[in-house]
Amino acid sequence: MSDTGEKKPLWQRLAWLALIWSASVLALAAVAGLLRLFMSAAGLGTP
Incomplete structure (x- = not known):
């Protein structure tokens, strides 16, 4: 990173x-x- 003394x-x-x-x-x-998605595919979703 070049620091020329000027800030953006x-x-x-x-x-x-x-x-x-x-x-x-x-x-x-x-x-x-x-x-x-993976948890619901594995049957671990919320009831």
Whole structure:
């Protein structure tokens, strides 16, 4: 990472933060959905 002494604008840093956060939430939701799918396929669903 090259540090030339200049920072990116605040809105751009916040946009990256929001993008990374939403990607992690979506990934977690996808993993949870897959686990629910496998558990229901194995007969371990909620009654």
